[in-house]
Amino acid sequence: MSQLDLSGASAGNAVVDEIDHDDLCPICRHVLHRPVVTQCNHTLCESCMAEWAEVSVTSQMTIPLDEEPQDFSALNLQAKCPMCRTLTSARRSEEAEERVRERYPEEYNKRDEEYLADEETKDVSVQTLTVYIGNTAKEVRDIGDGRKMYDWEFFVKVSDQSVINEVEVLLHETFKQPRTVKRRAPYSIRREGWGTFTVRANVVLKAGYSWISSDAVDSRYAKRVSLPLEWTLSFEDGGSQARCRLKIKNERRRLR
Template structure:
């Protein structure tokens, strides 16, 4: 049987940090700068006779995008596995920020660590989630090679200012149920529930909802999930909603606006036309969020900013508040 081509090998090689240092030191040592001694000569000879060992990597443990050892592997719904940084970057360049219309009974995929994109292997629309079991397995199987990969590939995606860019999946839509009419003159025959559901509720400050002015309470502020309201009406109209992020975060979107309390690009305006056909409908958006900083100092700064914004909102909602000259 003929030997398999080198392009079909089932293992790849990767040097350890210690081996890289040895190679670097041997190449950089200049005989004119380093005094000659029997020990140094013996060390040089031993290094030449015993080249650095290499850690074999199975082909099944190599990312199909970067062709290196899988780092924080993610598994797609179409059963393909990639590096988390690689698939996140792939999602960035192929992301569709337009609302994707879905049936109301379409299952919602809202884990916070999900990444959605068209699979680079089979080109089907897919969602990838981090495979914790596979990650632990690779760390145990390739302790040296995995440490090199983790050192050279930072977690997450950052912009030119060093801020971390994260993804958020957001659903907006309404459920609908046709009510039984009590009389021919009864026009309130539609019961509906408007909702906004997000994969990262931990960074959402509030969701502001604006209904048709004919409703008794046409403006609402939803501060805790689930972000939804239920009403009864007779006709469809467009609902406007603002998704406001907490301090320290901002939307990466051309539609983002500054909030009234001073959060730069902290508000994302959305619109949804009520759907009274059948059980309703929903839309899915893949969005980006910018995390300004990290660390203890950042946490304290965010806490302080959150308190300040809370005072501003309280003053805005107090009809009897009169600003002083010190403000």
């Protein structure tokens, strides 16, 4: 337990009461540690920003189809502010850090110790993922009336497949088998057709993981385990894809 959150509410509140409101992290309610300032002008602990800022799905856009998912650093991403949900980014504030170090040296040193200890023993970790969603398309024949038939393949690609339990793909109801569940990569489905429509995909995590996203939904057995995504088929230029920037929480150690 944090030294700033002592058992016994009065003791913990006494410590907090001694700290100026502007020097408290609005997330953990402890003295700011390695403070960062967002573009929307909120100051909070770097670790709180990293854990609770929501990295969101990008809007549908055209990017090279041969670009593959890969890991990236969450520190440089734009994300939704944990406080106001505004899309923002954050930078370290040396001014705020010097202020809290000088005003509350004992408390700040305790935060330093706790931070290092938590990094070694914490049960919860936050992992960043890239998820690509899109489709390829190849013209196969002209069917008249200005329409062309396409051989298309819808796909979902994830930078770390080990955390994925399944991907449920939902096509238009006019297809014979509109629902397909893929339990291992490649998470893709191939069909022929002339009309475009919106494909829905539910990306379901394995037990012990949860999405850090307001779009995530619960299953019967776990919270925020499924993330619904949508993709409108594109037949121009051989297809297209979007890159999603997402975060998941790993609580598997707590299950032991």
